[in-house]
Amino acid sequence: MTTGFDIDPKKVESLESGKSYIKHISSEAIQEVYAEKQFRATSDFAGLSEMDAVIICVPTPLDEYRQPDLSYVRSTAEAVRAQLRPGQLIVLESTTYPGTTDEEVLPILEKSGLHCPVASYTTEDVLSEAMESPSPDFFLAFSPEREDPGNPNFTTAQIPKVVGAVNAHSALVAQLLYQSVFERTVLVSSSRAAEMSKLLENIYRCVNIALVNELKLLSQRMNIDIWEVIAAASTKPFGFHPFYPGPGLGGHCIPIDPFYLSWKAREYEFPTRFIELAGEVNSAMPAHVVQSVAESLDRRRKTLAGARVLVLGVAYKRDIDDTRESPALRIMELLQRRGASVEYNDPHVPSLGKMRKYEFGLQSVPLTPEMLRGYDCVLIATDHTAYDYDRIVKESALVIDTRNATAKVTHSRDKIVRP
Numbered sequence: 001m002t003t004g005f006d007i008d009p010k011k012v013e014s015l016e017s018g019k020s021y022i023k024h025i026s027s028e029a030i031q032e033v034y035a036e037k038q039f040r041a042t043s044d045f046a047g048l049s050e051m052d053a054v055i056i057c058v059p060t061p062l063d064e065y066r067q068p069d070l071s072y073v074r075s076t077a078e079a080v081r082a083q084l085r086p087g088q089l090i091v092l093e094s095t096t097y098p099g100t101t102d103e104e105v106l107p108i109l110e111k112s113g114l115h116c117p118v119a120s121y122t123t124e125d126v127l128s129e130a131m132e133s134p135s136p137d138f139f140l141a142f143s144p145e146r147e148d149p150g151n152p153n154f155t156t157a158q159i160p161k162v163v164g165a166v167n168a169h170s171a172l173v174a175q176l177l178y179q180s181v182f183e184r185t186v187l188v189s190s191s192r193a194a195e196m197s198k199l200l201e202n203i204y205r206c207v208n209i210a211l212v213n214e215l216k217l218l219s220q221r222m223n224i225d226i227w228e229v230i231a232a233a234s235t236k237p238f239g240f241h242p243f244y245p246g247p248g249l250g251g252h253c254i255p256i257d258p259f260y261l262s263w264k265a266r267e268y269e270f271p272t273r274f275i276e277l278a279g280e281v282n283s284a285m286p287a288h289v290v291q292s293v294a295e296s297l298d299r300r301r302k303t304l305a306g307a308r309v310l311v312l313g314v315a316y317k318r319d320i321d322d323t324r325e326s327p328a329l330r331i332m333e334l335l336q337r338r339g340a341s342v343e344y345n346d347p348h349v350p351s352l353g354k355m356r357k358y359e360f361g362l363q364s365v366p367l368t369p370e371m372l373r374g375y376d377c378v379l380i381a382t383d384h385t386a387y388d389y390d391r392i393v394k395e396s397a398l399v400i401d402t403r404n405a406t407a408k409v410t411h412s413r414d415k416i417v418r419p
């Protein structure tokens with residue numbers, strides 16, 4: 001039996017009434033686990049003491065100074081501490097810098113009077129090392145979440161689960177828990193190695209996306225089609241993994257997580273230059289897109305101020321409904337600042353209400369031929385598969401395509417600009 005604890009009563013109510021609030025998890029799947037009495041949700045944290053294992057997966061955002069905000073992790077650790085009992089396994093899954101589990105979570109939990117001393121272990125001999133040492137009062141580990149929302153090729157169970165712990169006993173217990181669900185677990189020699197592995201995965205993406213964005217800007221000046229170049233390079237059967245340029249980074253992971261490491265690196269007087277540079281290149285992309293809109297309108301003897309612009313796709317990536325850190329929102333903000341009248345369409349995001357950084361107060365407009373003809377510019381920010389790109393190009397006066405979504409459209413190429 002799994003119990004979901006959340007401080008948000010709306011999420012608890014939704015689950016308890018059999019409704020999913022995450023698009024790629026169906027309500028039927030929720031109803032099924034309720035029917036089989038495998039799951040329940042609650043806001044009553046007193047129930048934590050009944051749990052054999054507690055997995056913490058709360059937000060780890062950046063604060064207004066772009067520094068790690070561990071307040072959710074700390075307050076959850078406090079809630080767990082209040083109910084902690086001997087023999088419980090606690091696992092942190094939130095993405096964070098190396099050291100969070102043993103420097104932040106462990107001292108909070110140990111305020112209970114129960115102890116879980118940090119002790120090194122080797123992955124090869126973890127069992128014998130555990131047998132030679134006294135058992136801690138409770139067990140503590142870190143295991144990063146690895147999700148690719150909207151990717152139909154993997155189920156959660158098929159994605160190998162990295163596990164690292166503060167001592168050998170915790171490593172064994174955490175691995176046993178995850179082995180019951182995941183097809184493969186990968187034990188590493190500390191919670192810090194597990195924390196760092198997640199950051200490496202995300203920094204790898206962030207840096208490579210920045211690299212390809214920079215090469216796109218150069219290719220434009222050299223009159224070379226970067227998309228053609230990537231397709232050609234991708235035929236190399238080894239040593240190359242394609243990344244694609246776009247309007248900027250989005251999502252709650254790639255634009256944020258690398259800065260958790262930059263912040264921690266300062267403690268070691270170590271500059272993380274790749275991360276800073278990638279951040280600089282990627283965060284300049286929305287302004288580059290907006291400049292391209294302005295120049296394309298110029299060439300049509302129009303000005304951005306006063307122009308009607310339709311943004312297609314505000315989710316941060318294809319076929320999902322998540323707008324967190326979406327570059328489309330930044331583009332909309334910049335367009336508005338320059339005096340454009342902005343509307344949007346997104347089949348997965350019916351309205352844009354109040355968000356942490358933005359407040360557009362807009363509803364997704366219908367995508368009829370008449371509507372398309374009414375805009376000075378249609379900007380493809382996210383390449384949802386539901387869009388009929390052929391028709392969009394046909395009916396629009398000007399299409400700014402940040403994702404090469406119109407690659408297969410053979411007519412009216414003179415209307416398409418790829419910034």
Ligand SMILES: NC(=O)c1ccc[n+]([C@@H]2O[C@H](COP(=O)([O-])OP(=O)(O)OC[C@H]3O[C@@H](n4cnc5c(N)ncnc54)[C@H](O)[C@@H]3O)[C@@H](O)[C@H]2O)c1
Binds near residue numbers: 079
């Ligand atoms: N969503 C993903 O695909 C994904 C993938 C990899 C890593 N992560 C990491 O997982 C963590 C969570 O991400 P998310 O996307 O699930 O965030 P989210 O904001 O969608 O969900 C977090 C939940 O935690 C709840 N919460 C906040 N404080 C709490 C507390 N004290 N006690 C109990 N519940 C509390 C919130 O109400 C919310 O429902 C982050 O560190 C993120 O970087 C997420």
